[in-house]
Amino acid sequence: MLDTGSLSERYRELQKVVHPDRFASASEQEQRVALQQSIMVNEAFEVLRDPLKRAIYMLELKGVKMNQDTATTSDGVFLMQQMELREALAEVPQQSDPLAKLDELMTEISVLIKTQIAQLAIQLEESTPDQLNAASESVSKMQFLNKLHSEAEMVEADLEEMA
Amino acid sequence: MALLQIAEPGEATAPHQHKLAAGIDLGTTNSLVASVRSGEAATLPDEAGMHILPSVVRYTESGVVVGAMASEVAAEDPLNTIASAKRLIGRAVGDVKMLGEQLPYHFVDSESAVPRIKTVTGDVSAVEVSAEILKVLAGRATRTLGDELSGVVITVPAYFDDAQRQATKDAAKLAGLNVFRLLNEPTAAAVAYGLDHDADGIHAIYDLGGGTFDISILRLNQGVFEVMSTGGDSALGGDDFDRAVAQWAMDESGMAVDADRGVLRSLLGQARAAKEALAENEKVNMQLTLPDGTGWQAELTREIFHSLVDPLIRKTVTACRRALRDAGVAIEEVKDVVMVGGSTRMLRVREKVGEFFATEPLVNIDPDRVVAIGAAIQADVLAGNKTEGDMLLLDVNPLSLGIETMGGLVEKIIPRNTTIPVARAQEFTTYKDGQTAMAVHVLQGERELVADCRSLARFELRGFPPMVAGAARIRVTFSVDADGLLHVMAEETSTGKKASVEVKPSYGLTDNEIAGMLKSSIEHANEDMVSRLLAEQRVDASRVIEALTAALAADAEELLTVDERAIVDAALNNLQRVAEQSDDADSVKAEIAALEKACEFYVERRMNVGIRNAMAGHTVDEFE
Numbered sequence: 185m186l187d188t189g190s191l192s193e194r195y196r197e198l199q200k201v202v203h204p205d206r207f208a209s210a211s212e213q214e215q216r217v218a219l220q221q222s223i224m225v226n227e228a229f230e231v232l233r234d235p236l237k238r239a240i241y242m243l244e245l246k247g248v249k250m251n252q253d254t255a256t257t258s259d260g261v262f263l264m265q266q267m268e269l270r271e272a273l274a275e276v277p278q279q280s281d282p283l284a285k286l287d288e289l290m291t292e293i294s295v296l297i298k299t300q301i302a303q304l305a306i307q308l309e310e311s312t313p314d315q316l317n318a319a320s321e322s323v324s325k326m327q328f329l330n331k332l333h334s335e336a337e338m339v340e341a342d343l344e345e346m347a
Numbered sequence: 348m349a350l351l352q353i354a355e356p357g358e359a360t361a362p363h364q365h366k367l368a369a370g371i372d373l374g375t376t377n378s379l380v381a382s383v384r385s386g387e388a389a390t391l392p393d394e395a396g397m398h399i400l401p402s403v404v405r406y407t408e409s410g411v412v413v414g415a416m417a418s419e420v421a422a423e424d425p426l427n428t429i430a431s432a433k434r435l436i437g438r439a440v441g442d443v444k445m446l447g448e449q450l451p452y453h454f455v456d457s458e459s460a461v462p463r464i465k466t467v468t469g470d471v472s473a474v475e476v477s478a479e480i481l482k483v484l485a486g487r488a489t490r491t492l493g494d495e496l497s498g499v500v501i502t503v504p505a506y507f508d509d510a511q512r513q514a515t516k517d518a519a520k521l522a523g524l525n526v527f528r529l530l531n532e533p534t535a536a537a538v539a540y541g542l543d544h545d546a547d548g549i550h551a552i553y554d555l556g557g558g559t560f561d562i563s564i565l566r567l568n569q570g571v572f573e574v575m576s577t578g579g580d581s582a583l584g585g586d587d588f589d590r591a592v593a594q595w596a597m598d599e600s601g602m603a604v605d606a607d608r609g610v611l612r613s614l615l616g617q618a619r620a621a622k623e624a625l626a627e628n629e630k631v632n633m634q635l636t637l638p639d640g641t642g643w644q645a646e647l648t649r650e651i652f653h654s655l656v657d658p659l660i661r662k663t664v665t666a667c668r669r670a671l672r673d674a675g676v677a678i679e680e681v682k683d684v685v686m687v688g689g690s691t692r693m694l695r696v697r698e699k700v701g702e703f704f705a706t707e708p709l710v711n712i713d714p715d716r717v718v719a720i721g722a723a724i725q726a727d728v729l730a731g732n733k734t735e736g737d738m739l740l741l742d743v744n745p746l747s748l749g750i751e752t753m754g755g756l757v758e759k760i761i762p763r764n765t766t767i768p769v770a771r772a773q774e775f776t777t778y779k780d781g782q783t784a785m786a787v788h789v790l791q792g793e794r795e796l797v798a799d800c801r802s803l804a805r806f807e808l809r810g811f812p813p814m815v816a817g818a819a820r821i822r823v824t825f826s827v828d829a830d831g832l833l834h835v836m837a838e839e840t841s842t843g844k845k846a847s848v849e850v851k852p853s854y855g856l857t858d859n860e861i862a863g864m865l866k867s868s869i870e871h872a873n874e875d876m877v878s879r880l881l882a883e884q885r886v887d888a889s890r891v892i893e894a895l896t897a898a899l900a901a902d903a904e905e906l907l908t909v910d911e912r913a914i915v916d917a918a919l920n921n922l923q924r925v926a927e928q929s930d931d932a933d934s935v936k937a938e939i940a941a942l943e944k945a946c947e948f949y950v951e952r953r954m955n956v957g958i959r960n961a962m963a964g965h966t967v968d969e970f971e
Contacts, residue, residue: 204829208729
């Protein structure tokens, strides 16, 4: 289990050691080393705290390379569900209480994302070839869902701007 | 050599002198300088007891005048009296045309991409004007504190783009200051409050100045300030509130929009006074002499005032909502909201912001001074005066950075609100057979189209071998340092023959132009530069020697072989000898560099030990 609290704490401890601010009056060379180290720590934290990036990274460690940009899945049921969600999102502005409807939709998407995360946890834990295949499928689905969620956020921003 | 000073827990580092450092709030309207003395951060007054320095510079035949004495005569000598230089800094000539009418200066048509203003003593840029303000503030600090400053922290709006940051840093260079760090204004305010309250949790910093609005959401955890998101509007501030009131008066009185400049200016002044008076009174009287000579007067009640300004406040609240979303934080999680900037004196602003965050806004520290105070605290830490070393600021880049791709679109490489320092790479390829060069256009902004983003730099990567279309691998790496400044590198990676190019975006002033300005300002200075430089290098040398000696005593046996130790010792002895005997600053400097080079491996080894100690016992296998 990844303890996000302890991850953040480790991150802060590491930055306290390597951050360029610790070397503000040090030599240029030390500042350069500190900058590189601090960038690396930020990168690591960014990957580890985000479930999707973490999963892609862990799959990579196990020899499964994911394409970051083009997600694909052949799961018909999932794709159908995606289409329905997208239609619902497109219709949000015409609803009588668009913000409430949107909130409902975003909650639904979040639940689906959480389900994928839970499945990924099991798949990566087992790590058999079959499970790793299933894991890369889960990652693809999460990419779909994340994209949908950020589109919903944009709709929300537009609605709020108009309000 | 701070790296060499990493101490084992419970082990004291070598004692060192308290170094003088200052925080400078370089504002659009007013500027301040603050410093930490005997553990207490406070703004420093001038000889007349004034803390606030109006950000106004007047160029006269007999010299440069900065501050109140310049602003008092602004109306009489408008062409030689430059105010609001911050609105011009880092801006190109084209941007300034957009500001247009509002600036009464005589801009020079020149070769330089940077707008230059004609004055009686020659043409000046916003960088030089800002440098004059910085010099006055630094001089005030030196006088008050009794010695040279080892370095300063200068604040900038969180929303400043790369060009504006670079230009601010150049202004400091021109003023002869060593800049420890550029610090975002809201983050500085958080530091001032955070240390005061010692409150862990999530805080919102609402910063409404004269011309800009910034909102930052940050988390404070055991001395670490982690900015989660930042947002705002670089063209929304107290001035817009004055304009709304003035517009109302014009509508009511039937005054024409193209009325005399003087009448409009006095109207704006009245509008500002009315706005301020409404903090105390339920209503104020406004009186005007119309261009046709007749008089007009009316009562401005709080109710009317609210109806005028509420749309503006709503815009800031929308930005707050967006910042919360970017941070992934719910309103209930925000512990408190800190008010910064003179415009947060308006009761209506406090009321509406308090309503939105469902908490009473914090106004304990003077909103005009809080930024300078925070900067002073950070400067003190960066100078190395706080040995417990617990405070750390982790800031973000405020605007997305990307490059132009086919069809005039922007591909984002580093999205906004990414924690800095950061480096990200993206691969691109060629689209024509035999292509041996590729143009890279660096942009900053949130919009999709190149035309809607700010262009930071254009450069070309040349001389990679011809290949079929799509075979070349051009890797473009963006890195943003702790000041929020961008460096870009491009290289072709598919072949052994490496072609690479590295650029630092420039807002128009080249390094040569800066060097030229610096040289002429040094020539004008009366002090004996030679002896001062030597003294500085000697101080540096003894600092390095002291740090290295302490480090060697602590862990040389563990980390160095006998041979390695001999190399380090030889370089150390060399520096010691040269620093004592030579009276040439450059040779001392060269010896310091030589020592640092000789110790490179040792420094990295110590850093790695530091990281290993902090990292023991966790693996990436801990998926949820």
